[in-house]
Amino acid sequence: MAALGSKLAQLQSKACEATRFAAKHGCAYHKTLMEKNKHYVVDPPTIQKCQELSKQLFYTRLASLPARYESFWKELDSAKLLWKNRSSLKVEDAGVAALFGIELYAWSCLGEIVGRGFTLTGYHV
CATH class of the missing domain: 1.20.5 (Single alpha-helices involved in coiled-coils or other helix-helix interfaces)
Structure with missing residues (x-):
C-alpha cells in the first residue's frame, strides 16, 4: 500500500510541475501558435460560424465517401490481380x-x- 501512496505522490508532483510549466509558457505558446496559423481563423470566431464549419466538414467528408469506396474496390481488384499472378512476382x-x-x-x-x-x-x- 505504501508503494501506491508513493506513486500517487509522484504523480501529483508531476501534475503540479506540468501545471506550473503550462502557466508560465502557455500564453506565449498560444500567441505564437495563433499568429503562425492566423490564415486559418475565420473572422469573427463565433459559435454559429464554428457550427457552420463543423457541418461543412462533416458533409464534405460524407460527400467524399463514394470516391473513397470506388478507390477501395480498385485497390482490392489490383491486389486480387497480383495474387492471381503471384508466380510472376x-x-x-x-x-x-x-x-x-x-x-x-x-x-x-x-x-x-x-x-x-x-x-x-x-x-x-
Whole structure:
C-alpha cells in the first residue's frame, strides 16, 4: 500500500510541475501558435460560424465517401490481380509486401499499448 501512496505522490508532483510549466509558457505558446496559423481563423470566431464549419466538414467528408469506396474496390481488384499472378512476382515485390504487413502489425501493437495507457502488461497503478 505504501508503494501506491508513493506513486500517487509522484504523480501529483508531476501534475503540479506540468501545471506550473503550462502557466508560465502557455500564453506565449498560444500567441505564437495563433499568429503562425492566423490564415486559418475565420473572422469573427463565433459559435454559429464554428457550427457552420463543423457541418461543412462533416458533409464534405460524407460527400467524399463514394470516391473513397470506388478507390477501395480498385485497390482490392489490383491486389486480387497480383495474387492471381503471384508466380510472376519478383522477390523485391514480395519483400515490400512483407515489410508493409510488418508495419501494419507494429502499428496495431503500438495502438494496443497506447490504448492500455502505455503499459506493456495492461496492469497500471
